[in-house]
Amino acid sequence: MRAYRGELRKLVSLPSVWAAVAVGVLVPATLTFLNAKSAVAAGRGGNADIGFQELAFGVVGAVILGVVAVSSEYTTEGESAGGGRQIITSLTAVPSRRRLLIAKLTAVITAIATLAAVSSAITLMTVEALLDEGAGVSGLGRLPGVVLYWVLTALLASGLTLLTRNGILPLTVLILNTSVVTVTYLLAKLTPLAVFFPDLAGIRMFVKRVDLPVQLAPVTGGLVMTAWVAALLAAGFLVFRGRDA
Amino acid sequence: MLKFDQLTKRRGAATILSDVSFEARPGRVTGFLGPNGAGKSSTLRILLGLDRPTSGTALLDGVPFAELRDPLRRVGAVLDGSGAHRARTGRAHLKWIAAAGGIPRGRVDEVLAEVGLSEAAGKRVGGYSLGMGRRLALAAALLGDPEVLVLDEPVNGLDPEGIRWIRGFLRERAGDGRTVLLSSHLMGELSETVDDVVVINGGRIVAQGTLAEVVGEHRNLENAFFALTAGAVR
Numbered sequence: 001m002r003a004y005r006g007e008l009r010k011l012v013s014l015p016s017v018w019a020a021v022a023v024g025v026l027v028p029a030t031l032t033f034l035n036a037k038s039a040v041a042a043g044r045g046g047n048a049d050i051g052f053q054e055l056a057f058g059v060v061g062a063v064i065l066g067v068v069a070v071s072s073e074y075t076t077e078g079e080s081a082g083g084g085r086q087i088i089t090s091l092t093a094v095p096s097r098r099r100l101l102i103a104k105l106t107a108v109i110t111a112i113a114t115l116a117a118v119s120s121a122i123t124l125m126t127v128e129a130l131l132d133e134g135a136g137v138s139g140l141g142r143l144p145g146v147v148l149y150w151v152l153t154a155l156l157a158s159g160l161t162l163l164t165r166n167g168i169l170p171l172t173v174l175i176l177n178t179s180v181v182t183v184t185y186l187l188a189k190l191t192p193l194a195v196f197f198p199d200l201a202g203i204r205m206f207v208k209r210v211d212l213p214v215q216l217a218p219v220t221g222g223l224v225m226t227a228w229v230a231a232l233l234a235a236g237f238l239v240f241r242g243r244d245a
Numbered sequence: 246m247l248k249f250d251q252l253t254k255r256r257g258a259a260t261i262l263s264d265v266s267f268e269a270r271p272g273r274v275t276g277f278l279g280p281n282g283a284g285k286s287s288t289l290r291i292l293l294g295l296d297r298p299t300s301g302t303a304l305l306d307g308v309p310f311a312e313l314r315d316p317l318r319r320v321g322a323v324l325d326g327s328g329a330h331r332a333r334t335g336r337a338h339l340k341w342i343a344a345a346g347g348i349p350r351g352r353v354d355e356v357l358a359e360v361g362l363s364e365a366a367g368k369r370v371g372g373y374s375l376g377m378g379r380r381l382a383l384a385a386a387l388l389g390d391p392e393v394l395v396l397d398e399p400v401n402g403l404d405p406e407g408i409r410w411i412r413g414f415l416r417e418r419a420g421d422g423r424t425v426l427l428s429s430h431l432m433g434e435l436s437e438t439v440d441d442v443v444v445i446n447g448g449r450i451v452a453q454g455t456l457a458e459v460v461g462e463h464r465n466l467e468n469a470f471f472a473l474t475a476g477a478v479r
Binding site: 002003005006007008009010013014015016072075077080081082083084085086088089090091092093094095096103244245 | 290293294295296297310311312313316317320322324325326327328329330331332333334337338340341342344345346347370373375378379382385401402
């Protein structure tokens, strides 16, 4: 419990975590606002996924938070400042690596679940305010899917960063894939197996219409994504436990 | 009491430590002396469970650090730099440590005052000088008012006033019956502070005993040190 409180305090006192929160709230709300406005202007109604598609982009906030929660432990202070790293302090306060990692991941889950819930509420209220036929409040049943998707994505990001001990690679790969070029989506054009990538499987939990060769059921999609996350975290833990800090 | 028993550490083909054995006793300041790269930091990192030895043990009263129930109240450690993330304020850094160690929040301002960082507590660690970072690391080590202090090169980066202050501070701690183990490659800094001396070179202990025993017939600790480490690797 103490270790968990320590990890929560670490998160709230790190500026990059607040940047992640801002991204997670503003990106989906802004995109939804713009998309809904243009739908109204074109005389179209909303579609069943408006708001939810944008929340799938907003997961970038979860990616950033999941990465920096781990990478901040390994940021070196620089030669002139003595070359220290926070992980040393963390392990002298909580020497059990298993306990430290469980506390950290639980804190990440807490933060992301809260962020996803708040961001979804704002985005869906935007849909509700601007469109008559959007999913809006009637889509509330899909909210747990959004929260779970964000939480699992953040954990995936943390797991990757445990392996790299540096935030740059996981941030680049995960953010580009979410926003600029969805490599996993392009792969789906080549092989139907690509629908089993964690991101494509995961969005099935709350996005109804996707242009994919195989349509996974929401629960199946969630399970596929969970399996990826479990495997990555297991690998991350083994490396974290075995390596000299 | 800290007890290092036949510690050996290999990394690939390199032997970092071989058969390192010594003790640091309560009520005394033990100086762990050696040139850069001799294995001082590796030994201390193994004690704190940060690195794993290939064989041997490092124990606090017979228990490995990783199994201590209240580590912050037992051992305060100062290793590289400040040990803090640059984007956090000094106070926020100490607050998370206190939360993780189950230490009352009120201690944070106490230790900040103790190390002379009260005024800089609200500034980001990235803006600290090397000396301020070292003081922050020491503040973190003191949070739990521990019975053992382990310090790796504590005078590095401190100004002369800071060095004088930390000497007095460590002597005072040992005077209270606590165990103080500090490493250094600066002989002059040590001779006025330590009771016992352990000299390491090339991963092996080359001398240990009270200050008088280790200095022996040499004029001072510095001469003894160079005589002991002459002709060794590097």
